[in-house]
Amino acid sequence: MTTTAARPAAKPHAPQPRSAFMDYLTTTDHKKIGVMYLYFSFFAFLVGGVLALLVRAQLTQADGAVFSDADTYNQLFTMHATSMLFFFIIPIWAGFGNYIVPLQIGALDMAFPRINALSFWLLPAGFITVFAGYLTGGGPAEAGWTEYPTITTGHYAGANGHGTDLWIVGILLVGISSLLGAINFLVTVFKMRAPGMTMFRMPMFTWNIIVTSMLSTLALPVLTSALIMLFIDRNYGGSFFDPALGGNAVLYQNLFWFYSHPAVYIMILPAFGLVSEVLPVFSRKPLFGYKAFVLATAGIGALGFSVWAHHMFTTGAVLLPFFSFMTALIAVPTGVKFFNWIATMFNGKITFETPMLWCLGFLSMFLIGGINGMFSAQPPIDYAIHDTYWIVAHIHYVLFGGSVFGVYGAFYFWYPKITGRFLSEKIGKIQFWMTFVGFNLAFFPMHILGLAGMPRRIASYAADPQWELLNQVSTVGAFLIGISTLPFLYNVAVSLRGGKQASADPWRANSLEWATSSPPPVHNFDSLPPIRSERPVFDARLDREAQARLKTGPGGAAPAGAS
Amino acid sequence: MRPAGRRLPLTLRAGLGAAAALLLSGCARTGLVEPVTPQADRIESLYVIVYYLAAVIFLGVLGAILYACVKFRKKPGDDVLPPQTHGNTAAEVIWTALPLLIVLILFAMSYSTLRVVDDAKPVKDLAAVINVRGIQWGWEFDYGNDKVVAGGASDDEAPTLVVPVGQDIRLVLTSDNVIHAFYVPQFLFKRDIVPGRQNQFDFRVDIPGTYGGQCAEFCGTEHAKMTFQVKAVSREKFDQFIEGLSGDGCQGDESEPSAELALESPANQIRFIDVASKEQEKCLKAPADTPVKLTYSNGGGQPHNVAVVTGTASNPTETHIGLPDAAVIDSGSTTYDVPALPAGQYTFFCQVHPIMAGTYLVQ
Numbered sequence: 057m058t059t060t061a062a063r064p065a066a067k068p069h070a071p072q073p074r075s076a077f078m079d080y081l082t083t084t085d086h087k088k089i090g091v092m093y094l095y096f097s098f099f100a101f102l103v104g105g106v107l108a109l110l111v112r113a114q115l116t117q118a119d120g121a122v123f124s125d126a127d128t129y130n131q132l133f134t135m136h137a138t139s140m141l142f143f144f145i146i147p148i149w150a151g152f153g154n155y156i157v158p159l160q161i162g163a164l165d166m167a168f169p170r171i172n173a174l175s176f177w178l179l180p181a182g183f184i185t186v187f188a189g190y191l192t193g194g195g196p197a198e199a200g201w202t203e204y205p206t207i208t209t210g211h212y213a214g215a216n217g218h219g220t221d222l223w224i225v226g227i228l229l230v231g232i233s234s235l236l237g238a239i240n241f242l243v244t245v246f247k248m249r250a251p252g253m254t255m256f257r258m259p260m261f262t263w264n265i266i267v268t269s270m271l272s273t274l275a276l277p278v279l280t281s282a283l284i285m286l287f288i289d290r291n292y293g294g295s296f297f298d299p300a301l302g303g304n305a306v307l308y309q310n311l312f313w314f315y316s317h318p319a320v321y322i323m324i325l326p327a328f329g330l331v332s333e334v335l336p337v338f339s340r341k342p343l344f345g346y347k348a349f350v351l352a353t354a355g356i357g358a359l360g361f362s363v364w365a366h367h368m369f370t371t372g373a374v375l376l377p378f379f380s381f382m383t384a385l386i387a388v389p390t391g392v393k394f395f396n397w398i399a400t401m402f403n404g405k406i407t408f409e410t411p412m413l414w415c416l417g418f419l420s421m422f423l424i425g426g427i428n429g430m431f432s433a434q435p436p437i438d439y440a441i442h443d444t445y446w447i448v449a450h451i452h453y454v455l456f457g458g459s460v461f462g463v464y465g466a467f468y469f470w471y472p473k474i475t476g477r478f479l480s481e482k483i484g485k486i487q488f489w490m491t492f493v494g495f496n497l498a499f500f501p502m503h504i505l506g507l508a509g510m511p512r513r514i515a516s517y518a519a520d521p522q523w524e525l526l527n528q529v530s531t532v533g534a535f536l537i538g539i540s541t542l543p544f545l546y547n548v549a550v551s552l553r554g555g556k557q558a559s560a561d562p563w564r565a566n567s568l569e570w571a572t573s574s575p576p577p578v579h580n581f582d583s584l585p586p587i588r589s590e591r592p593v594f595d596a597r598l599d600r601e602a603q604a605r606l607k608t609g610p611g612g613a614a615p616a617g618a619s
Numbered sequence: 620m621r622p623a624g625r626r627l628p629l630t631l632r633a634g635l636g637a638a639a640a641l642l643l644s645g646c647a648r649t650g651l652v653e654p655v656t657p658q659a660d661r662i663e664s665l666y667v668i669v670y671y672l673a674a675v676i677f678l679g680v681l682g683a684i685l686y687a688c689v690k691f692r693k694k695p696g697d698d699v700l701p702p703q704t705h706g707n708t709a710a711e712v713i714w715t716a717l718p719l720l721i722v723l724i725l726f727a728m729s730y731s732t733l734r735v736v737d738d739a740k741p742v743k744d745l746a747a748v749i750n751v752r753g754i755q756w757g758w759e760f761d762y763g764n765d766k767v768v769a770g771g772a773s774d775d776e777a778p779t780l781v782v783p784v785g786q787d788i789r790l791v792l793t794s795d796n797v798i799h800a801f802y803v804p805q806f807l808f809k810r811d812i813v814p815g816r817q818n819q820f821d822f823r824v825d826i827p828g829t830y831g832g833q834c835a836e837f838c839g840t841e842h843a844k845m846t847f848q849v850k851a852v853s854r855e856k857f858d859q860f861i862e863g864l865s866g867d868g869c870q871g872d873e874s875e876p877s878a879e880l881a882l883e884s885p886a887n888q889i890r891f892i893d894v895a896s897k898e899q900e901k902c903l904k905a906p907a908d909t910p911v912k913l914t915y916s917n918g919g920g921q922p923h924n925v926a927v928v929t930g931t932a933s934n935p936t937e938t939h940i941g942l943p944d945a946a947v948i949d950s951g952s953t954t955y956d957v958p959a960l961p962a963g964q965y966t967f968f969c970q971v972h973p974i975m976a977g978t979y980l981v982q
Binding site for chain 1: 719733796
């Protein structure tokens with residue numbers, strides 16, 4: 057499977073060494089592309105974060121503390137969600153996937169390196185297109201990240217500027233980026249695995265990227281068609297979604313969520329994968345129930361396609377019992393994962409380095425995000441809490457408490473592999489606790505606000521002192537989260553040169569990316585260990601230690617139950 | 620492996636313990652607003668069950684995580700590999716079946732609640748069927764027979780939907796513009812108002828009082844101000860209220876009919892005002908069988924026009940002036956030629972914002 061055939065002799069004129077800038081601009085190396093993904097997505101995270109802080113600042117007073125103009129506020133929350141979902145969470149996992157997946161399966165590169173570069177470069181193009189809305193007279197998109205018609209059809213007050221058109225085009229570009237990336241991942245994993253790397257020996261992170269990629273491949277065409285229809289409605293006199301012209305407004309919601317619900321799994325599954333990598337390493341045990349994990353991941357992916365209408369319980373246009381039941385059913389594979397994660401820690405020897413800390417944060421916070429989802433899955437309860445701040449709390453416990461905690465875990469876990477140096481543990485722990493406290497301050501009060509009846513997406517709210525207080529607590533938490541990114545940025549910048557040096561396998565980990573040097577060479581591996589289980593690096597380490605003991609003579613305690 | 624490993628479980632426990640305490644403290648009060656309809660009572664019962672179930676699951680799972688962190692943390696110097704357990708089929712079957720069981724039980728409870736909440740009564744058992752129209756940005760509550768209450772974001776007071784207490788009411792929700800949602804927190808209920816669809820729901824308010832509500836589906840600039848109130852009163856007071864609705868904006872208007880009328884709307888507002896008094900204009904009077912010049916000036920910021928119709932703004936039966944002749948202007952001033960009309964009561968309104976409506980009385 058690996059290409060070992062003799063290569064043609066060196067070309068007569070070797071290319072001139074390029075500047076680092078030109079190098080990154082033209083590279084097709086999955087590692088460099090992965091790193092660019094990480095830089096770009098984290099930049100989008102910071103942009104989305106600043107927008108979120110402006111949103112929170114506005115809500116410190118019932119009548120709106122900052123912007124008297126509701127349109128400006130409406131644009132802020134729209135662009136916040138757009139930046140976070142489309143330009144941060146989805147691409148940052150594509151970034152880690154890009155860097156890590158070929159390493160985890162013992163491949164040289166992605167299957168289509170040039171398409172891989174195209175996938176990346178479409179992202180900044182999409183980002184610039186969407187944010188170019190700020191340069192138009194009407195401002196950027198303003199109807200929420202869902203952009204529901206009929207307000208976006210261009211025939212009614214609101215969302216009539218070119219900002220919404222730019223938004224549609226930008227998201228189409230990101231969609232193409234995501235689709236190309238997904239196909240690339242699938243081909244890479246199916247065709248480029250090292251000898252011995254059977255499907256059921258693949259690391260869980262890779263498994264989750266596979267399922268994520270399948271979701272993207274199947275769902276993105278539907279979103280793309282919805283966006284193109286909306287564009288036609290807006291600009292070429294189409295009537296797909298405007299009932300006044302014979303269209304159907306709910307059709308868009310069905311199409312949009314047919315992608316965007318699976319998209320939630322596209323955002324969270326890679327974090328599941330990361331947790332499934334980190335917990336075994338820092339518990340010094342194999343993953344409990346590896347095959348159950350694979351089945352549960354595939355199950356979540358499959359069920360993910362039959363639950364989209366739970367975003368539409370109050371439209372009166374969907375079959376409630378079916379979608380309610382399918383939604384609740386997702387709790388089953390998710391529950392299996394939780395139990396297996398906990399069982400992985402049981403009887404282990406747990407240490408609490410930063411990657412582990414973020415993963416424990418993930419477990420406890422995503423747990424809340426799963427449980428409060430149980431409320432919204434029941435249509436009668438959803439009647440009460442739909443489109444209130446409860447839902448805002450729910451998505452942030454899933455996507456921040458889940459995905460973002462996972463993203464930070466991934467940074468701390470793989471930074472030594474990518475750079476050859478550790479991030480500072482001390483700063484990492486400070487950052488973790490700031491984020492953890494800020495996160496709960498920011499988002500827990502939103503449950504109470506939602507139950508009290510505060511709708512989402514409002515620039516001002518009823519002058520109720522309790523609402524105002526809860527909103528202020530939330531804003532304090534949000535700013536704490538904002539500040540907590542500073543130690544992280546400092547940590548990343550300083551550790552790049554001054555961090556403690558990391559060996560090839562600094563965490564005593566399991567999967568193949570730890571079998572090569574940190575950072576890996578351009579060709580990824582000088583040699584591969586034999587792959588006879590889902591933990592090739594663990595097996596090789598055990599072998600090495602046994603060999604060493606044989607040399608020094610008997611006496612050392614034999615490790616029990618080697619896999 | 621790394622020395623920092625020992626102290627952390629304690630801080631971890633403190634942090635997560637705080638979260639648990641927060642949830643426990645919530646047990647005293649589940650946080651929901653007080654329900655005022657029997658439908659809301661059912662939803663609250665379901666909510667309370669799910670709430671305690673959620674608390675048990677949360678504390679159980681979090682407890683297991685914390686227990687593992689404390690009990691199985693690595694002791695310093697202990698470098699022996701723990702037992703390498705790869706799984707346990709029996710355990711995994713059990714913890715697949717357990718959530719499945721919970722899901723099935725929950726589904727049964729939720730489905731039976733849903734049937735009660737969404738139950739539609741026979742029309743003969745209903746005390747009133749009220750048409751609710753969502754407008755950018757306001758509400759029209761139409762009790763039938765031209766008895767309409769309307770109001771919106773630019774009014775000082777939110778429009779009020781009056782209903783008789785203790786009697787079954789049906790709301791029919793329609794919109795000819797964008798999607799809105801009718802949401803009253805104390806009904807524990809909302810339903811979208813979708814253009815092209817006719818959604819409806821039945822309810823009964825058991826406790827007299829005034830309850831706030833607002834649009835819950837983002838509908839544009841003034842979405843946040845699209846509020847209303849539901850006032851539940853005795854049947855007698857409700858009947859009096861309906862009686863008092865004239866459907867005539869000219870009651871008490873002393874002005875003389877004129878063949879040259881003027882109307883304006885302030886910048887960025889969704890209402891017509893009188894040119895002289897700057898008060899909201901609800902009545903225009905014109906002489907019978909005479910063509911009328913209607914001068915309209917728009918302060919800018921919102922597109923408006925003026926239409927004159929027979930019938931109501933939401934249900935015109937004959938259009939005398941209107942689109943495309945009575946063009947929408949974004950700002951500035953224009954003159955509309957209203958044809959000669961026989962004496963009678965008509966309606967004038969803006970076709971972009973049907974909530975901007977008044978009586979056009981021809982005498």
